[in-house]
Amino acid sequence: MAKLYTPAMAAIDKKKARLKGKVQKSSPGREAWKRLRRNKLAIAGLVILIILVLIAVFAPFIAPEGIDNQVLTRRLQPPSSEHIMGTDEFGRDIFSRIIYGTQISFPVGLICTVIAFALGGVLASIAAFKGGRVDNVIMRFMDIFQSIPPLLFAIAIAASLGNGIVNLVLAISLSTMPARSRVIRAAILTVKSNDYIESARAIGASSTRQLLKYMLPNAMGPILTAFTFSVATAILTVSSMSYIGLGITPPTPEWGSMLSSSKALLRTAPYTLYFPGLMIMITVLALNLFGDGLRDALDPRLK
């Protein structure tokens, strides 16, 4: 019987030809990215985050004015085509200040979280790996830290060290560190009992190698997710601290301190409050959306 060559077969052949020579790779990271890409909300969050980062990087080119360009003749003007977000009580262009604000909130939030995770991570890894008495001592120490509400703790540290970005970062990192270390410890404990850890021991891997090459990479899913959420929390905390005057002080255009300095204008010029608040909300929302998507992508069973 003669073989019929149908269009469907031709299509398959074409596809085969296209795939030929291309090695299909699928690392766990690639798989997670595939899943993440399907999640529209997470991608929206990611896009917003990328835009915000770009704004921060190219702020001098986007902002029409500097951060402290006081022109007292144009005080408290509502949004117009000239000043799309209006001007504040000193006649500064709010839009410019908002743009420059991305340069503060993002890096500060990120650095706080990185420090919290690095410090907490080291302690938590040791605790989870060693177990027993070591675990108990470290984690009880964390409990003591955690018994103080984080914001209150941060306020206490900032109040005793004084204002300034460095002190603020220190205060926020230290106050959030216990909670972060808990996440990392839990993540490591879940992978610790896996057979491949036993296999690692069976090939003679040292403790450090077991921890760094086998446990941490496998525990990375929940840690990464917690990381994105923590950045959001840190940004909120920075703003809260600045709002109560213990964080970044004017004229630095931090969104929280902008909110704070215009709170008296709520009745007369509410637009001075809208935009900083909106920016904080958008940033935190984007981070949370992305974090949610990341969690679903890294641990598909959780859904």
Next chain:
Amino acid sequence: MSDKVLEVKNLIVHYETDDGVAEAVNDISFSIGAGETVGLVGETGAGKTTIALTIMGLLPRPAGHVISGEILLDGKNIVETSRSRFRQRQNDRMMRKLRGNDISMIFQDPMSALNPVLPVGEQIAEVISLHNKVSKAEAVKRAMEMMELVGISAERYKNYPHEFSGGMKQRIVIAIALACNPRVLIADEPTTALDVTIQAQVLQLMNGLKQKFNTALLMITHDLGVVADICDKCGVVYAGQMVEYGTIEHIFNNPSHPYTKALFNALPSLDKDVERLESIPGLMSDPMALPPDCSFRERCNAKCDKCIPKDPPLFELEPGHFVRCYHFAPSDWEVTSGTAGEKEASK
């Protein structure tokens, strides 16, 4: 074949938990020569895996303790019975160098024995570079050779474990275990998680590689078919004791201990026509409360007046064939000391 690579002598291992002491391994002795395969069979909980972990020095801490006994690797003792932290740490350091290099282990479940976030090739290369001072490129080259040796194309070096089937993963695990050409290979139920056709392939592969590298192989299984396939000697383990030990011919042609016989009766046979397979009534004694007499006595269908209430020793039935049962006591054998309860007293 005469040189003993691994010798286990009177090994006693206990797990000390809050609920009491579990006597997991009670006085086990056997030895393996280069290129030889010894099988350990027994039901779940008999202590087979504990024996393997003790040899590897991977007993779970802090519960697991080697109470007494020796494990000799090439004549050198590798087991630490002292409870001193210092001595144990010293032993740990020594064992870490041996593991993967001189003694390797193949785990039961290949699905979970590989690190999911590392390409398989790198996992093989890792053992090689851990134990040999070789360059990265050399380790990669040797890892690829190992992959080809176990029948997996070296092109798949960069693939991750989830891209392989169970049988292929087990081949990778075997490649990791044999990468440093160890003196002793311990296989803990290496085929249990695989289907029958793949089982045969994996066994064949292990047998071939064992001969090629002249490795001493300890095969732990509860499948007598696997034992018949590749073992030279076989020990039947029950409640942490070796109840019968001998060459494969001894065990299969002349199974003597009632437990061994019962195991064979529980297997389907081609030349016997039976309605139902026989099962062994009851459960294995609780390792937390082993009876002072023969541990199989309660389930034994051959118990009689000879079964004095004392733990039986191993009797040599024929040269090299040992049975732990009073039925095989030589006529001139007498209970020299102790009666019931001696076991309790000596604790």
